[in-house]
């Protein structure tokens with residue numbers, strides 16, 4: 001935790017120390033600089049949208065998009081049922097199916113929810129899909145990435161700056177947000193997204209056991225892979241997650257009934273690819289960011305931040321509990337400290353498709369009503 005984070009939304013407050021007694025113009029200069037830094041990052045909802053769009057673009061470029069409107073429409077309908085019941089129903093929610101066998105789901109700020117073809121291939125019911133989408137939606141509604149960005153010391157700006165007027169800062173913000181989204185969130189945020197997500201799914205009418213069922217499937221899948229075995233065997237957080245999901249279901253008496261296996265199977269027919277057969281890209285530890293200007297300085301700031309945050313951030317994401325990387329496929333290998341220590345992960349490094357174009361689908365109010373009626377959702 002850095003000391004600036006507490007004043008991020010506050011107006012500038014300068015506590016003026018007794019400069020005169022210790023004297024010196026150098027010190028005065030330092031105080032002025034500090035006062036500017038204290039201003040912190042002010043982010044509007046419009047900024048959040050722009051940022052989410054840019055992060056989504058990075059993700060789409062890395063993994064490609066399944067160019068199938070029918071699949072997108074179905075996933076969007078399930079997502080819309082949940083988004084409508086969420087605390088931010090009016091965001092322009094988008095549900096994007098990524099063209100990779102890697103198993104993952106990623107939420108970018110502003111309502112950009114991504115799920116991989118590989119994840120869809122493991123899901124066995126609409127309730128499981130609702131479970132994972134509900135979890136990702138909660139990362140957005142709880143503004144997990146935005147809050148983390150606002151705490152980031154590397155992303156403070158000067159007193160007179162706005163995000164809209166500073167393209168270099170915006171670009172750094174996109175780099176940092178992309179990295180955060182791909183790395184997964186900390187334990188607290190993940191547990192919060194699990195808890196709220198399962199409540200959201202149930203409120204939308206889906207059996208609340210969906211997310212836990214999918215996590216168990218993923219755990220089983222990874223136990224078959226020697227590289228993952230150690231990780232999962234020594235990862236009490238997964239069991240903690242499952243226990244807490246069960247506890248939430250019990251304590252909140254969540255008992256919505258819809259599982260809708262048949263409807264899911266009708267729309268999604270992907271076959272799972274065993275972890276050992278997932279094609280990966282040889283990217284070394286290539287950049288998490290999209291590059292751009294001021295990279296070197298930016299990297300060192302990020303490294304400083306990582307070191308600072310390392311002890312409290314045990315990352316664990318949805319799928320592999322490991323951090324995927326962005327942009328690696330198109331970049332030359334570039335081994336950095338953080339990347340190198342992250343090691344190989346098949347889901348993260350899974351090869352993606354080549355077409356990043358979003359697939360536009362339209363879901364009308366009538367579509368949504370019909371979809372809910374057909375599934376006997378409230």
Ligand SMILES: [Zn+2]
Nearest residue numbers: 190193317318
């Ligand atoms: Zn998550």
